[in-house]
Amino acid sequence: MTDAHTAGPFIAAIDQGTTSSRCIVFDRDGRIVSVDQKEHEQIFPKPGWVEHNATEIWTNVQEVVAGAIEKAGITRDDIEAIGITNQRETTVLWDKNTGEPVHNAIVWQDTRTDGLCKELGRNVGQDRFRRETGLPLASYFAGPKARWLLDNVDGLKERAEAGDILFGTMDTWVIWNLTGGVDGGKHVTDVTNASRTLLMNLHTLQWDDKICESIGVPKQILPEIRSSAEVYGEVTGGKLGEVLGGIPVASALGDQQAALFGQTCFSEGEAKSTYGTGTFMLMNTGEKIINSYSGLLTTVGYRIGDEKPVYALEGSIAVTGSLVQWMRDQMGLIKTAAEIETLALSVEDNGGAYFVPAFSGLFAPYWRSDARGVIAGLTRYVTKAHLARAVLEATAWQTREITDAMTKDSGVELAALKVDGGMTSNNLLMQTLSDVLDAPVVRPMVAETTCLGAAYAAGLAVGFWTSTDDLRANWRRAAEWTPHMDAETRDREYKNWLKAVERTMGWIEDEE
Ligand SMILES: Nc1ncnc2c1ncn2[C@@H]1O[C@H](COP(=O)(O)OP(=O)(O)O)[C@@H](O)[C@H]1O
Numbered sequence: 001m002t003d004a005h006t007a008g009p010f011i012a013a014i015d016q017g018t019t020s021s022r023c024i025v026f027d028r029d030g031r032i033v034s035v036d037q038k039e040h041e042q043i044f045p046k047p048g049w050v051e052h053n054a055t056e057i058w059t060n061v062q063e064v065v066a067g068a069i070e071k072a073g074i075t076r077d078d079i080e081a082i083g084i085t086n087q088r089e090t091t092v093l094w095d096k097n098t099g100e101p102v103h104n105a106i107v108w109q110d111t112r113t114d115g116l117c118k119e120l121g122r123n124v125g126q127d128r129f130r131r132e133t134g135l136p137l138a139s140y141f142a143g144p145k146a147r148w149l150l151d152n153v154d155g156l157k158e159r160a161e162a163g164d165i166l167f168g169t170m171d172t173w174v175i176w177n178l179t180g181g182v183d184g185g186k187h188v189t190d191v192t193n194a195s196r197t198l199l200m201n202l203h204t205l206q207w208d209d210k211i212c213e214s215i216g217v218p219k220q221i222l223p224e225i226r227s228s229a230e231v232y233g234e235v236t237g238g239k240l241g242e243v244l245g246g247i248p249v250a251s252a253l254g255d256q257q258a259a260l261f262g263q264t265c266f267s268e269g270e271a272k273s274t275y276g277t278g279t280f281m282l283m284n285t286g287e288k289i290i291n292s293y294s295g296l297l298t299t300v301g302y303r304i305g306d307e308k309p310v311y312a313l314e315g316s317i318a319v320t321g322s323l324v325q326w327m328r329d330q331m332g333l334i335k336t337a338a339e340i341e342t343l344a345l346s347v348e349d350n351g352g353a354y355f356v357p358a359f360s361g362l363f364a365p366y367w368r369s370d371a372r373g374v375i376a377g378l379t380r381y382v383t384k385a386h387l388a389r390a391v392l393e394a395t396a397w398q399t400r401e402i403t404d405a406m407t408k409d410s411g412v413e414l415a416a417l418k419v420d421g422g423m424t425s426n427n428l429l430m431q432t433l434s435d436v437l438d439a440p441v442v443r444p445m446v447a448e449t450t451c452l453g454a455a456y457a458a459g460l461a462v463g464f465w466t467s468t469d470d471l472r473a474n475w476r477r478a479a480e481w482t483p484h485m486d487a488e489t490r491d492r493e494y495k496n497w498l499k500a501v502e503r504t505m506g507w508i509e510d511e512e
């Protein structure tokens, strides 16, 4: 419900995430007025494969938007714009005449295109992809997922050639549905999402003809690439047409770029790290496209309207919060995610155990799809509480590897790390993070920075906020952790962690 402090008008933001979809309504000070959220099914058809039902996701999106509006006790007249942020890379293809997806969406964690990426590497070469798109050839990205669908769904190539099929990451899917679907929905994406496909040229910010051809994705199925903050259309589609008809859909950013925006990292050298299903650290590099030599990605940070694009370096970690979920759901060692902290605090240290969760291979800085998870250092002494510690430490050490790579590539020493995401409610993890980074870790008052970033971008697009300076003023520190670990312990533990990482490599043989 709104209160005396939260007079309208408001901006709504949809976060279509990996595990759930949520909608948050914000006021002009960037404060949360209401939230609604719904989880969707995680579908694991084979080891390494992860899918989502895009129709279920669209139904959930409509429900949470209507839910958040109802909880806020407001109507469409109180809302100036709606923004979108989304899990990136997850790929859906659908029939533009029926609005039906042709297959489940293939999720960013899915490794089924490993073989295809290796083949492309042999035929076309890794360097060209890195140079033009800023990305290594890896199953993580959307382009190869689209090619897999075209190759594996009966008759799809012919339907695509006939112009009946549309491609989208989840921003595109949600915007197309929001703005009318089969009745004239806008088929668009923003530069940040497009920069995760392996199909967009980072220098021109357009689909790259030669790369699309070598991956085997016809350009006619691709959406138009637009900025992250502009009006793409108005809400007209689905159940939401009745609730929100006419509201401008005014932003789209991949969730990690949205968090960079929501953390107000608007200056070169500012960085944030988001701790959710996976963990993603992004550093604003301004107008510079920095080629990484240390296993980071070069990506678009954001682009406001027709302003110059802002680029970023990114360290992507595939498995962090999902390791906690695995301890809960697959191992049954905890009942809730929060319990991992209580369990870990029941012992002094990791008892000599190190857990490298290479469930989808290893992302940054290694990009090794042949790696698989390892628990190293096991003895009879180790209990489930030690493993709980090792699980939390895995997130901290993986972050340390990324910050080392960021410093090498950008020359910027980390003064402090701004954090957000579901895992940041874990105090032990935040303290461990500060210890292993040997730097302060800072959490803002509004930890929902992903939605906040999308709301900020939408608000800028419609003049609700006038400049990024307005937004900076909204950022407030809620908590800070400072390092307590001595250098000797830190160095010894880091060495052990790196030894455990080595043991994950080469598990999957080429022919598997
Ligand atoms: N107290 C906690 N300690 C450790 N991990 C947690 C805690 N609370 C939530 N998580 C993890 O955080 C993740 C959810 O965070 P969230 O930011 O909502 O993720 P996403 O946006 O990726 O869906 C889950 O993977 C969950 O296991």
Ligand SMILES: O=P(O)(O)OC[C@H](O)CO
Pocket: 016, 017, 018, 019, 086, 087, 088, 089, 108, 254, 255, 256, 276, 277, 278
């Ligand atoms: O939905 P999240 O928060 O797990 O984010 C997923 C990332 O966008 C994957 O690149």
